[in-house]
Amino acid sequence: MSILVVGSVAFDTIKSKYGERHKILGGAATYFALAASYFTKVRVIAVVGDDFGAEQESVLTSHGVDIRGIERAKGKTFHWGGEYGDNLNEAQTKFTDLNVFANFQPNIPAAYNDSEYLFLANIQPTLQKQVRDAMPKVKLVGGDTMNYWINNTRPELLETLKGIDILLINDTEAKMLTSDSSVPRAANKILEMGPRALVIKHGEYGATIFFKDGSYGFGVKAFRAPALPIEEVFDPTGAGDSFGGGFMGYLASQKEVTREVLKHAMFYGGVMGSFAVERFGPERLQNLTRQEIDERFNMFRSLTHLD
């Protein structure tokens, strides 16, 4: 089944201890789309400027990603610059040139109307809600957000959350959204805000999914997938979005979203996140095989599997 992602397609300038890259392809929707493309058909809604060329397009189209929803606007493409120090979980932002992204107004091409899965990547919550409301027939809606929206557009975000089935955020965002320092308690509070399930990403420690149906407390209402202990993290940019792409892409590839399918999706999310950080930008996500993905899935499994 096809999945539609709305979010940023951007240029990134990144520095880590392993080197630097200038103006490489980035953006949440890019990482998400590439990761999801190994599982299902992906469609993208985004905006780029006139510095976005055939080379960048082909990164997506060569993976079968439908980019008819990527609008060309006059001006430059969103450009983010960041640097990673020893703490790979947090980038130091050097600059954020929103450029054409500042006036992004998502337009849904008619050809996208039959999308069955929708992912609202990290953009202004009111825009997320507009897209969600324009797609009443989708089977499942995933979403992301970030500290900026939590702090500055909280009422709008709370409205948006009501239309999201599965929210994917990290520990810091979960704590910030609920003003609660306990992750499991924060999870319970977020599940009262709308989502039926909540994925909290723990960076190098994996991710946990919390289900709404009953207190997960000491039962089986939560599930934790590990992250692979990776010795050389070249560039953590996009790891969370790649997790989202693997997670949602796998869901969309299955007939039904059962509890067991969600657990497997957690592992596939971790797998795609682990590939993303092995090279700069989305380099590694561009040349994977499904066999490599499944081999790594088995490594993840053996990392936690008790006979």
Add this chain to the structure above:
Amino acid sequence: MSILVVGSVAFDTIKSKYGERHKILGGAATYFALAASYFTKVRVIAVVGDDFGAEQESVLTSHGVDIRGIERAKGKTFHWGGEYGDNLNEAQTKFTDLNVFANFQPNIPAAYNDSEYLFLANIQPTLQKQVRDAMPKVKLVGGDTMNYWINNTRPELLETLKGIDILLINDTEAKMLTSDSSVPRAANKILEMGPRALVIKHGEYGATIFFKDGSYGFGVKAFRAPALPIEEVFDPTGAGDSFGGGFMGYLASQKEVTREVLKHAMFYGGVMGSFAVERFGPERLQNLTRQEIDERFNMFRSLTHLD
């Protein structure tokens, strides 16, 4: 089989958002011994002062813990005071009154000589080595250490590590010991220092065991056990030592230390750590049943088990 633990038996004065306790029983060897006592026979070597009475003794002896190795010295028992803020992974130390612990010289009672397992809890590395060298016939040696010894007695610690089979430390200590910000890389370096296996405890995110035999890299040479998402962490004091007690105690209860047994031990370590934090001090560890332990083991399993 019996396990001998050498470490601190102390009084703790603890404050967390759930309340406070004055001069309750604490110390690494106490948590370790109580947790391990549910799996095997435990013997303790420690020193206490004349303020340590029958009430404290009976906490240990009522769990079958052999305390003949707990020496009575003139003076007061080691007393630690700490407070937990929002970050439950780090205590703010208010005071550390070493008292009789300052001159601790471990003496091994003759009756302890046939101990098959040995755990060197967090004490001065030279003392750890003395005990280890005095017990040449033990089957397996586990050990712990902390930032203070890493920074101030590094050469001595490196000597001690050569005699430890399984080292149990946390992320911060692993990074400090190797001056490496990457946990998996730090793990590889530590496995060159002596231990055949290394358990790195990640607090609320669980723990990972790294095995020496070959690069764990992208294979199955590492194993990760989760921690239970606990909403109300009353008091994290002793969680790591309780993990150690569950881990080593389970090992000592098994005929052979196979890879599969080590994996189960990781889960039992997490289980005992999760009980420890539910109440103040070692309160919860004092009144468990093996059935409760096994039920929680199954919860841990279902938290990560993929069919």
